Amino acid sequence: xxxxxxxxxTQHVIGFLLSLVMTLVAAWAVIGSDLPKMWVIISILIxxxxxxxxxxxxxxxxxxESSDGGHVPWNMMFHGFALAAILVAGSLFTMxxxxxxxxxxxxxxxxxxxxxxxxx
Amino acid sequence: MALDEFFVTGEPLIYAGMVSIALVTSAIIFxxxxxKKWGWLWREWLTTVDHKKxxxxxxxxxxxMLFRGGADALMMRTQLAFPGLEFLDSQHYNEIFTTxxxxxxxxxxxxxxxxxxxxxxxLQIGARDFAFPFVNAVSFWAFFLGAMxxxxxxxxxxxxxxxxxxxxxxxxxxxSPGPGQNFYLMGLQLSGIGTxxxxxxxxxxxxxxxxxxxxxxxxxxxxWSTLVTCFIIVFAFPILTVALALMTxxxxxxxxxxxxxxxxxxxxxANLFWMWGHPEVYIxxxxxxxxxxxxxxxxxxxxxxxxxxxxxxxxxxxxxxFLVWVHHFFTMGAGAFVNSVFSVSTMLIAVPTxxxxxxxxxxxxxxxIEFTVPMLWSLAFIPSFILGGVTGVMLGMAxxxxxFHNSYFLIAHFHYxxxxxxxxxxxxxxxxxxxxxxxxxxxxxxxxWAFWLFLIGFHICFFPQYFLGLDGxxxxxxxTNIAEWLPLNVISTVGAFGMGAGFAVFVFNIxxxxxxxxxxxxxxxxxxxxxxxxSTTTPVPFYNxxxxxxxxxxxxxxxxxxxxxxxxxxxxxxPIHMPSYSGQPIIMMSFFALASFALVFEWIPLAIxxxxxxxxxxAFRSFDYDDGYxxxxxxxxxxxxxxxxx
Numbered sequence: 052x053x054x055x056x057x058x059x060x061t062q063h064v065i066g067f068l069l070s071l072v073m074t075l076v077a078a079w080a081v082i083g084s085d086l087p088k089m090w091v092i093i094s095i096l097i098x099x100x101x102x103x104x105x106x107x108x109x110x111x112x113x114x115x116e117s118s119d120g121g122h123v124p125w126n127m128m129f130h131g132f133a134l135a136a137i138l139v140a141g142s143l144f145t146m147x148x149x150x151x152x153x154x155x156x157x158x159x160x161x162x163x164x165x166x167x168x169x170x171x
Numbered sequence: 172m173a174l175d176e177f178f179v180t181g182e183p184l185i186y187a188g189m190v191s192i193a194l195v196t197s198a199i200i201f202x203x204x205x206x207k208k209w210g211w212l213w214r215e216w217l218t219t220v221d222h223k224k225x226x227x228x229x230x231x232x233x234x235x236m237l238f239r240g241g242a243d244a245l246m247m248r249t250q251l252a253f254p255g256l257e258f259l260d261s262q263h264y265n266e267i268f269t270t271x272x273x274x275x276x277x278x279x280x281x282x283x284x285x286x287x288x289x290x291x292x293x294l295q296i297g298a299r300d301f302a303f304p305f306v307n308a309v310s311f312w313a314f315f316l317g318a319m320x321x322x323x324x325x326x327x328x329x330x331x332x333x334x335x336x337x338x339x340x341x342x343x344x345x346x347s348p349g350p351g352q353n354f355y356l357m358g359l360q361l362s363g364i365g366t367x368x369x370x371x372x373x374x375x376x377x378x379x380x381x382x383x384x385x386x387x388x389x390x391x392x393x394x395w396s397t398l399v400t401c402f403i404i405v406f407a408f409p410i411l412t413v414a415l416a417l418m419t420x421x422x423x424x425x426x427x428x429x430x431x432x433x434x435x436x437x438x439x440x441a442n443l444f445w446m447w448g449h450p451e452v453y454i455x456x457x458x459x460x461x462x463x464x465x466x467x468x469x470x471x472x473x474x475x476x477x478x479x480x481x482x483x484x485x486x487x488x489x490x491x492x493f494l495v496w497v498h499h500f501f502t503m504g505a506g507a508f509v510n511s512v513f514s515v516s517t518m519l520i521a522v523p524t525x526x527x528x529x530x531x532x533x534x535x536x537x538x539x540i541e542f543t544v545p546m547l548w549s550l551a552f553i554p555s556f557i558l559g560g561v562t563g564v565m566l567g568m569a570x571x572x573x574x575f576h577n578s579y580f581l582i583a584h585f586h587y588x589x590x591x592x593x594x595x596x597x598x599x600x601x602x603x604x605x606x607x608x609x610x611x612x613x614x615x616x617x618x619x620w621a622f623w624l625f626l627i628g629f630h631i632c633f634f635p636q637y638f639l640g641l642d643g644x645x646x647x648x649x650x651t652n653i654a655e656w657l658p659l660n661v662i663s664t665v666g667a668f669g670m671g672a673g674f675a676v677f678v679f680n681i682x683x684x685x686x687x688x689x690x691x692x693x694x695x696x697x698x699x700x701x702x703x704x705x706s707t708t709t710p711v712p713f714y715n716x717x718x719x720x721x722x723x724x725x726x727x728x729x730x731x732x733x734x735x736x737x738x739x740x741x742x743x744x745x746p747i748h749m750p751s752y753s754g755q756p757i758i759m760m761s762f763f764a765l766a767s768f769a770l771v772f773e774w775i776p777l778a779i780x781x782x783x784x785x786x787x788x789x790a791f792r793s794f795d796y797d798d799g800y801x802x803x804x805x806x807x808x809x810x811x812x813x814x815x816x817x
Contacts, residue, residue: 134406137493142442145497149506 066109073098073105179329182263184246189326218752220304221713222289225311227608229286230601232315236279237674239322243271245671248632252664254652264649265332269355270325272335276455277359278318280589283597284458285314285369288397291604292373294704294711295391297382297719297738300750302375305792306368308756313365316764320771321358324351328771331355334647336448337418339429339440344422350771353422357767360415361760363408370404373397382703384723391702391725392468392481396461399485400454403492407450414443423773438503445496453492456588457485459596460527463549466603467531469699470546471538474726477530484523491520501572510569517567524560528553543697544618548599551626552591559587562637577647580640586633598625598677606696610710611688613680621676628669635659635666701726706738708814714802717811718743739811746801755795759788 077098080091107113113125179185203209216224246267250259259267289307293300301307324330328350333342342352377398381390390398418440420426427433429440468475475481497505497513531553540546562584566575575581598621606612639659644651651660695705706728707715720738724730731737766781811817 130402130406134493138410138446141446141494141496142439144512145442145505145509146436146439147509148504149509 218754220308226286226289229282233283240274243267248664248667252661266330280455280593287600295394298380299715304750310365310369312757312760314362317358317362324354339437340431353771356419367408370401374401382722384721392464393461396457399489400457403450407447411447445499449496450492455593459592462596462600466545466549470541473538476533484526487523501569502576514569545599545603547622548595552595555591578640579636579644583633583636613684617680621673625673628666631666635663714747744804750799
């Protein structure tokens with residue numbers, strides 16, 4: 052707790068305002084804009100990445116040196132990313148039910164097999 | 172909204188509930204006023220940031236919730252044993268099994284363990300409080316008010332009735348209109364935020380505030396289990412928070428995340444719920460393992476066998492706990508490949524768990540066991556938990572699970588792991604650390620009565636349920652007048668009342684010991700304490716350690732006792748920096764509780780007012796420059812000399 056001087060946290064205020072603005076722009080892109088669907092998706096994805104960047108650099112000390120106990124901030128962030136990967140990949144894997152949705156030729160036979168199983 | 176829509180009407184049992192709530196509340200208010208205790212309550216408890224007092228409040232609330240969840244259970248068992256009696260109707264039965272599950276997991280098991288962690292972990296690592304004492308108080312009030320919000324649902328507005336898993340589409344607005352399901356969402360959300368904050372708080376405390384010299388692999392095993400649990404909490408609870416928020420938006424603001432219409436994906440709820448839910452079962456079992464390890468090592472009077480293996484198996488369990496969630500819904504209809512992956516990962520978890528079992532047995536091997544009450548609970552845990560674990564592996568086989576799924580076989584399985592694991596650990600831990608908390612032991616003779624009643628009742632209650640499940644009895648069913656099922660159901664109900672009797676004796680023991688138990692004179696109540704918490708005086712001074720000892724081994728107190736040392740070194744006394752008590756946590760969380768209550772009834776303006784109040788409290792807090800105070804050396808000297816009889 053070296054630095055407890057009462058100063059204005061400029062970086063945090065800027066970060067806060069930036070994240071508010073980006074949220075509003077994203078909301079506008081979906082609700083108010085006339086962009087084609089693909090561009091809406093691309094633009095909100097880009098905004099999401101920027102948003103994550105603001106969080107990491109303005110609030111989450113990603114650039115900070117390791118502290119006394121040898122804990123570096125990106126160490127914990129790595130765990131966070133690993134969990135996010137499990138969450139997204141795992142959900143996609145599970146909620147696909149293990150069937151791809153008929154893109155390939157061999158899939159037809161497979162599907163029919165499933166079908167006949169159910170109709171028994 | 173008319174008053175008769177606000178209150179639940181038409182059920183004699185619920186009217187009785189209302190009357191008892193009114194009576195108990197007015198009795199409490201009367202007693203507090205009569206004995207002029209309001210000021211004391213506010214100054215000593217409601218505004219406290221002391222981890223020991225917060226821990227005691229956690230444990231008290233958890234015992235109350237255990238009573239509530241247990242009453243639910245006995246009502247269900249009565250209905251199932253005497254289906255002809257028409258004790259409960261279908262709707263009421265649905266509400267009761269929902270609240271039973273939710274209360275027991277979220278408002279009993281977790282707070283009980285968090286309460287024990289609160290009191291014991293700082294003492295075990297030589298810390299004077301949590302890293303963030305203020306946040307600790309905020310966490311407690313978030314949990315407590317969340318629990319109260321959930322609990323009033325049965326008299327106001329109606330209880331949730333879609334099971335503790337709250338699966339969509341049943342739990343969605345279309346099929347469960349009204350406030351019931353909102354109580355579930357908001358109650359869990361509020362207390363979940365508290366749990367998340369506690370997870371961060373304890374993690375920082377353990378990583379940053381250990382006694383000088385204490386490396387991670389010198390920590391007592393209960394502290395290790397807490398650290399691992401905190402990692403699970405920090406990674407798993409945000410998933411629940413988001414899932415609950417999505418369903419709240421669905422129900423209150425008409426979105427379509429989990430609905431059948433509008434391209435919603437109802438099974439996505441199950442997916443997200445169990446991504447939190449499976450780690451959650453390890454959140455309640457790992458601290459239990461930690462407690463048993465401490466108790467077994469103490470009363471076997473040996474160092475825990477395989478300390479490193481114990482730690483690593485907990486870490487591996489924590490990692491694997493994030494990779495098995497689909498085994499809760501194998502019957503969703505996913506293909507063989509998906510189910511196989513999760514079937515294999517599920518069985519992998521049995522390996523580190525087995526390692527732990529063998530380590531406990533090896534600790535007991537050739538030791539002179541002292542059969543105290545906490546040791547009895549720990550010894551009973553091992554065989555009982557194995558019965559639950561083995562049937563868990565059976566359930567983990569995806570193909571076989573199609574037979575077991577949602578039958579009483581599953582019910583028996585998870586009660587065997589949760590009661591024999593978590594509940595036994597809560598009792599063991601409470602009895603074991605009771606002298607440290609309250610300055611006297613619980614009576615051993617009555618404690619043994621409670622133990623045997625509960626243990627025998629438990630096996631009579633749940634062992635028959637395996638066979639009921641194999642006979643095809645599904646869970647969440649309120650009619651059981653099928654000839655094959657009835658005898659086993661009656662036996663099971665007898666066992667349930669045995670457990671109820673055990674709990675009653677346990678609570679009576681708290682009163683009896685308060686009146687008649689011998690007061691503790693030393694800090695090491697059992698005489699075989701191995702870790703730092705036993706080196707403090709009883710009662711523990713509010714600053715815990717006058718001088719923080721240097722620790723560079725496992726079980727440091729064993730050597731201290733051999734060498735006749737204490738942690739106290741009068742020459743090294745310095746003023747101690749302590750946090751000030753504050754009324755802000757309870758006020759802040761009351762605003763959020765008000766907002767949650769308003770959202771339950773979808774009164775948006777009131778909800779906004781509550782949220783604004785909460786945010787205003789947070790803003791106020793960020794300009795609060797109260798840095799705590801210093802306890803002067805003279806005062807510490809006086810306290811320590813008195814406590815140590817110097």
